[in-house]
Amino acid sequence: xxxxxxxxxxxxxxxxxxxxxxxxxxxxxxxxxxxxxxxxxxxxxxxxxxxxxxxxxxxxxxxxxxxxxxxxxxxxxxxxxxxxxxxxxxxxxxxxxxxxxxxxxxxxxxxxxxxxxxxxxxxxxxxxxxxxxxxxxxxxxxxxxxxxxxxxxxxxxxxxxxxxxxxxxxxxxxxxxxxxxxxxxxxxxxxxxxxxxxxxxxxxxxxxxxxxxxxxxxxxxxxxxxxxxxxxxxxxxxxxxxxxxxxxxxxxxxxxxxxxxxxxxxxxxxxxxxxxxxxxxxxxxxxxxxxxxx
Amino acid sequence: xxxxxxxxxxxxxxxxxxxxxxxxxxxxxxxxxxxxxxxxxxxxxxxxxxxxxxxxxxxxxxxxxxxxxxxxxxxxxxxxxxxxxxxxxxxxxxxxxxxxxxxxxxxxxxxxxxxxxxxxxxxxxxxxxxxxxxxxxxxxxxxxxxxxxxxxxxxxxxxxxxxxxxxxxxxxxxxxxxxxxxxxxxxxxxxxxxxxxxxxxxxxxxxxxxxxxxxxxxxxxxxxxxxxxxxxxxxxxxxxxxxxxxxxxxxxxxxxxxxxxxxxxxxxxxxxxxxxxxxxxxxxxxxxxxxxxxxxxxxx
Numbered sequence: 186x187x188x189x190x191x192x193x194x195x196x197x198x199x200x201x202x203x204x205x206x207x208x209x210x211x212x213x214x215x216x217x218x219x220x221x222x223x224x225x226x227x228x229x230x231x232x233x234x235x236x237x238x239x240x241x242x243x244x245x246x247x248x249x250x251x252x253x254x255x256x257x258x259x260x261x262x263x264x265x266x267x268x269x270x271x272x273x274x275x276x277x278x279x280x281x282x283x284x285x286x287x288x289x290x291x292x293x294x295x296x297x298x299x300x301x302x303x304x305x306x307x308x309x310x311x312x313x314x315x316x317x318x319x320x321x322x323x324x325x326x327x328x329x330x331x332x333x334x335x336x337x338x339x340x341x342x343x344x345x346x347x348x349x350x351x352x353x354x355x356x357x358x359x360x361x362x363x364x365x366x367x368x369x370x371x372x373x374x375x376x377x378x379x380x381x382x383x384x385x386x387x388x389x390x391x392x393x394x395x396x397x398x399x400x401x402x403x404x405x406x407x408x409x410x411x412x413x414x415x416x417x418x419x420x421x422x423x424x425x426x427x428x429x430x431x432x433x434x435x436x437x438x439x440x441x442x443x444x445x446x447x448x449x450x451x452x453x454x455x456x457x458x459x460x461x462x463x464x465x466x467x468x469x470x471x472x473x474x475x476x477x478x479x
Numbered sequence: 480x481x482x483x484x485x486x487x488x489x490x491x492x493x494x495x496x497x498x499x500x501x502x503x504x505x506x507x508x509x510x511x512x513x514x515x516x517x518x519x520x521x522x523x524x525x526x527x528x529x530x531x532x533x534x535x536x537x538x539x540x541x542x543x544x545x546x547x548x549x550x551x552x553x554x555x556x557x558x559x560x561x562x563x564x565x566x567x568x569x570x571x572x573x574x575x576x577x578x579x580x581x582x583x584x585x586x587x588x589x590x591x592x593x594x595x596x597x598x599x600x601x602x603x604x605x606x607x608x609x610x611x612x613x614x615x616x617x618x619x620x621x622x623x624x625x626x627x628x629x630x631x632x633x634x635x636x637x638x639x640x641x642x643x644x645x646x647x648x649x650x651x652x653x654x655x656x657x658x659x660x661x662x663x664x665x666x667x668x669x670x671x672x673x674x675x676x677x678x679x680x681x682x683x684x685x686x687x688x689x690x691x692x693x694x695x696x697x698x699x700x701x702x703x704x705x706x707x708x709x710x711x712x713x714x715x716x717x718x719x720x721x722x723x724x725x726x727x728x729x730x731x732x733x734x735x736x737x738x739x740x741x742x743x744x745x746x747x748x749x750x751x752x753x754x755x756x757x758x759x760x761x762x763x764x765x766x767x768x769x770x771x772x773x774x775x776x777x778x779x
Contacts, residue, residue, distance in 0.1 A: 190603035205595040208651035216628035299759035303728040415712035
């Protein structure tokens with residue numbers, strides 16, 4: 186028992202907790218539970234709800250369009266996680282190894298953390314525009330036909346680059362902090378033994394900062410699934426032909442373009458289960474592989 | 480663990496040991512290495528800044544069409560562009576809405592989370608762990624997963640197109656409660672014991688002891704919450720239809736359509752983008768120290 190727990194008035198405790206509990210219940214738990222309930226109905230904007238049982242889920246399982254969206258989401262999130270973490274690790278290591286001006290580089294690199302996703306989407310839409318993009322003519326000089334408004338894989342890559350660019354700063358914040366905590370003596374030992382830089386990064390630092398890396402894998406996965414909505418909406422609207430139609434965008438369209446609330450709810454339940462499983466899996470993995478100092 | 484790591488390290492050691500070199504040789508090598516690192520870092524910084532730099536330049540030009548690097552010279556229309564976006568196209572309204580929304584959410588979340596963290600750290604009551612888990616579990620329920628029923632609920636309450644809709648659902652924050660809890664746990668327990676002996680009540684203790692002792696964390700948390708709220712896009716897009724109530728993130732695409740009917744006026748869109756980026760960026764630069772400190776707590 187901690188000696189901090191000096192207050193014992195249960196009524197007081199209840200009253201002070203009330204705002205958090207009420208908001209959590211009304212705006213977090215209730216909508217989630219209701220999504221489960223709503224997913225069993227055919228529900229639209231104006232007409233009454235009709236109970237249809239598992240019909241919506243059956244529709245999901247047999248929809249090739251939806252399965253494609255699942256595949257694209259997973260692929261997209263995986264690419265975001267790998268891309269962001271590889272780039273951020275290189276940058277963080279670079280900043281870590283620099284002697285003077287670390288702080289300056291850090292601020293110059295982490296600011297996209299504060300960048301609104303909508304702005305990231307619009308700026309990339311502009312600079313990578315197939316017709317008026319500033320680099321388009323240069324890239325086309327290499328024999329690549331830049332046309333991501335109609336070329337699916339190209340659209341996927343462009344949105345991916347925007348997404349990675351926006352998220353690198355967030356990762357650098359955590360990685361430089363973690364690298365800063367690595368004991369100096371380890372670095373010295375490695376240097377005296379003539380261990381090369383890259384080897385030192387991969388063999389010494391990465392294992393030690395692995396708890397941070399696991400945390401970042403979770404955060405980046407969630408970002409890949411949800412945080413990129415604005416970019417998809419502003420850049421490709423899920424197209425061309427569904428090439429960037431990640432689950433959250435698909436869900437948005439089902440609900441607010443086709444007003445199929447029941448069907449959309451089934452989709453949000455699937456998303457909820459997927460995110461839950463992902464987080465659970467990663468917490469389990471973090472126990473097994475993460476190095477917790479010592 | 481450490482032992483095996485060192486063994487692996489020694490085994491991985493390269494044959495050419497730096498100990499064999501002369502001192503001046505090592506210093507020279509060290510200097511060229513640092514120079515290389517600086518060149519690399521500067522290049523990366525430039526690449527990361529580049530897109531926004533281009534946007535900033537375009538926001539100073541009359542026509543926003545820039546098809547080659549040669550077109551990038553800054554134009555002389557910065558003032559008129561920003562004035563047209565803010566006043567002519569009424570972007571100030573979106574900015575104001577975003578600002579009010581973010582401030583309301585930050586203040587509300589701070590108060591609500593401070594109270595919850597106070598109870599979780601300084602009160603003894605049954606099912607405490609269950610309550611904490613109940614709060615933490617909400618991390619699994621981000622807005623995008625529940626926005627369909629949330630939309631229905633808000634509409635049924637008659638709250639769509641209101642300030643209520645874009646603030647109240649954000650008030651509970653597991654992250655904030657968690658960060659504050661971690662911070663409170665690092666404050667010596669003797670403080671609260673003394674306070675209790677002196678007959679200081681919990682709210683008084685929170686206000687006169689905890690809050691002053693948590694200044695850096697509170698600032699850091701506020702910046703994180705402000706950036707998070709300011710950058711919201713999906714929920715305002717869904718729940719706000721009245722243009723006069725819309726926030727900057729969604730207003731940007733309205734700007735895109737409004738600036739000119741036929742062709743997109745890119746300089747206007749980039750001007751709007753720069754305006755929307757400014758508040759969170761300013762906060763990040765101003766409070767970077769507190770922000771980094773808070774992130775360090777979050778990680779633990």
